[in-house]
Amino acid sequence: MSRIIVIGGTGMVGRRIVTRLTRAGHDAIAAAPSTGVDAVSGRGLAETLHGADVVVDVSKPRTYEPAAVRSHFTTVTTNLLAAGRAAGVGHHVMLAAVGTDRHPAIPYYQAKAAAERLIARGGVPFTLVHATQFMEFAPAIADDATHGDRIRLPHTLVQPIAADDIAAAVARVADQPALDGVIEFAGPDRLPLVDFVRAVLEPRHDPRRIDQSDDGLYFGAHIDVTELLPGPCAFIAPTRFDHWLHAHRPSKPGMPQLRHLLHHHPRLEVAS
Structure with a gap:
């Protein structure tokens, strides 16, 4: 059993990592x-970190201003190292x-690359886990690309991965010796x-018009069509995008939920 500290361990991916590590018998701490x-x-x-064997950093900033x-x-x-x-x-x-590691113009990627350079010379054995876009991240991509009632996206390809799959991958990496290098994971x-964005938003009846254009940006940057794709040695996760979509379909409120609404909002009427 190892003592593993997950920085950002209460977030979407972090809490999944903590759960998997705990089930595997580790002393996993959400920090x-x-x-x-x-x-x-x-x-x-x-x-x-006292007595910790492994530190996993899945933290995120409070704002995405570059x-x-x-x-x-x-x-x-710097603090973790x-x-x-x-x-x-x-x-x-x-x-x-x-x-x-391809040095794109995306500010978020540039910030991560700077952190990776610190880790590479930080004196602690390390593994850098590179993942493609999370399937759960589609709404955030849409919001960043929204102009009025239109979502304007660049001509680019993605190979999205489910949060459960990347959490499982990170948990496995944390349970193995350090690679002192990069390992990639992508969806199938x-x-x-x-x-990708349209498939996630349309079932939610999002009113914004979604299209792609030559001037579309990805988080503030112009990118090539293949810039977000994994390399040939990437590990491919099992969850298919259509299966994820099916599992995350917006649910229509049934009678119990409507009765609950009626109880809390007496002016609403529900037909029996």
Whole structure:
């Protein structure tokens, strides 16, 4: 059994990682500001990392403004490496995006690349996990590309991965010796970004018009058609995109939910 600290362990992916590691018999600790650990300020890091074998960083910034993103990942990585060296941590794992090492113009990727350079020379054995876009991330992609009532996306391909699959992958990596390098994970289905976003949003009756254009940006950057795709050595996760869509269909409220609404909103009327 290993003591594994998951920074950002209360988030969408982090909590899944903690659950999987715990089920595997590890002492997995979710570290986040809500649990008393702030990797930005350093509050609680030394105490939490004491006796830790592995640190997994799946933290995210409070804002995605370019300067703030770079500051977040640089500060968090610097603090984790310093605390990890002091605690004798044997494996530093960080989750990043496929393409981070290709130096794209995307500010988020640039910030992650800067953090990866710190890790590579940080004195702690490491593994950098690169994942393609999470299927659950489609609404955020749409929101960033929204202009009025239109979602304008670039001509690019994606190979999205389910959050459950990447959590399982990160948990496996954390349970293995450090690679001192990069390992990629992707979903099994490749499709245009516009089709990916449309497939997620249309069942939710999102009123925005979705299209792709030559001036479409991906989080503030012009990107090539293959820039977000994994390399030939990527591990392919099992969850098919259509299966994920089926499992995440918006549910229509049934009679129990409507009765609940009626109880809390007496002016509503429900036919028997």
